[in-house]
Amino acid sequence: MKQWNTTITAWLIFLPLIFLIPSAYAAEDTKERVEQVHAVLTLDTAIALAEQSNPGLAQRQAQAEAMSALPSQLGSLPDPMISMGLVNLPTDSLNTSQESMTQWQLGISQEIPFPGKLALKQQAATERANASALMTTEYKQQLIQYVTSYWWQLFYLEKTLAIISTNKTLLKQFIDIAETKYRVGHGLQQDVLLAQLELSKLLNREIELNSEREQVVIRLNTLLSRPTNTAIQLPAFQHIDTTLPEIKPVDEVLDIAEQSRPFLLQQKHLIAAASEDKALAEKDLLPDFKISAAYGVRQGHNLDGSDRSDMLSLQVGINVPLFADRKQKMAISQKNSELKQQQFAYQDSWNQVQSEIANYITQYQQARQQYSLLDTGILPQARQTIASMLSGYQVNKVDFLNLVRAQITLYDYETQLWLSVKTAKTALANLEASVGKDTFYE
Template structure:
């Protein structure tokens, strides 16, 4: 008897440990929203290639600001071709030369400055991609959350309709119900099965898109938490969000850097009308004469510069080109700013609408619909309510519960989009 008791205790402890292990494993397999956003910023290849491009752009300014490489030359000058004797002709010399091209002062600084603006724009573009990816991941994560809740509602309604079928069949068997009630309930069960198939397929495709952003196999299983705080915060006004976006949105900052680069390239085009210089120095070594008389070596110095005689078709056309590019960039910045404000207004409106719907379903519609179903069911069991109205009330409750979770999900997705539109998470009052 004692051994049986010990065995029972052992099995109980083992079952408890196994259950805890399953619970921990299940908890570890959950993909939290924070983990998803962290993973996309670490593993997404699109963001990685943008960061690599920004690093490449950061290496350009020092190249643009450096002088051209000097040139070294070696020459045999005035060498007689009949015997190649370096002592026969007085001008024969072995020459070593060095030359350095020097752009007009200020040109290199402008080229380096333009490259710096472009490098900073590339870095800001990477930040913009990061914001977009985080928003996309959050949107898909919340979509999976919604589909899980919708599938739970389908399963719950499937169980309730089974109970309705049993009640209708029992009443039909005792002669108090109609066969059409049983058939109607079975038809609604089939409709629920069709909805389940559609929701399951949509969840599969949503998970595949989420896995693609997370750099995971498309069929990698994803489970999200079913219990989350059901609270929706108040957000700032549109004008406040406009002001934040003007300084925080990487897209706008990148366009401003591109505008600065265009202005710098225009300044360089004006300065390119001025000549560049080339400084040369050469040393010619001469051999002694055949009778031993020493001949002095020769030193040559020179400065040359280009003459922009074709400025009308070259440098001035470059100025026209850079002027048009600067104008284009100004229009681009204004267009981006208009689009950002439109996005903020649209997303702000979407959140307000979803928040109001969520509160309405939570505090009014769903409690009333549940009371209606309970009242209908009680009335049907005593033959005071027909079966069709009972089923309709349950289907209506099913639709309201689905819309409740949809409103909550759309509100969360709007918050994610709004953070990306503004450029930061500080969007709450």
């Protein structure tokens, strides 16, 4: 009876552990699944990581913040100057009460630019600060463009590697069929060798693509400011948006770009800043002012015995542009040339933007049309052809060489399908960066 009680006690102790073991494994599996989910790098996640951690973007943001602190500095009056000294001290006695003009003097002076000059300086600095902020936005959009391009390049490589894996399996089946037919006297040895050669070509292509994938991973991790050997796992295919929407005509897209592209807006602010600089150079022909006041404390007594009174001095000064022909007027000419330079730079930039947008739209439309043709026409027909030829080959009605060539053609079409997706998505990313907005969709 005692032994029976001991057995029951033991079971009562270990029975909960039996139920806890599966729970522990389940918890571990759940943890692993959560980690795998977090390891998946969606396009939105990649863009968010780049915006948060890319040092180049952080550098430009800091530069823009520094530039934003300049306008108030340049729009303020120069600091006043306070002076203190001993005036008209006789050198024979160094006595401060011997001469009536000897005095301890406390003074203050203030330089005052001609009205309007400070406002022009401040406005020019404001325009440059706005230009710097827009260049930060421009860099951010370029960063998103690069991240998007590398992400879709990685997508294309992984889809191509998956297609290669499928084709390797099919070619191995072809080899098995060819060897079987050769052994029973219904096939040729050259069929076996041909299939093995094509399999070797696929293996070589797989090596090339894996190397290219590693390079893209390194570039993408660099943009995300992560260790270059960080593994990247893309989402499952069904969670990736591969739709290729309609976009507006070129003229409408150009109108949007002219009003929203940060680079062009930055050029406009630089033109405005150059215009303010020119106006300031013209105002430099007008004089600046300097006002000063001093209070002098005198010691000693007058001849009649009364105390000597203190002295107050007031002064106004102006600068005289005696060398205007060689200085101020040359500065005006210089600023006028700089203004023209900025205007020509804007026109050149606008021409480049128009060319970029037209090219990206052409690339996108071509890739979109190719995708539609491959997806709805060529690939279904090619797959039906392969299925029919494989059945015919098994009953000796189709030549093995034609079967292998048809399978290779199907492989080429399948890779072209995903290449067209990658090309179209990259063109859209480039177009969005060139336009400055994604409002060009129909």
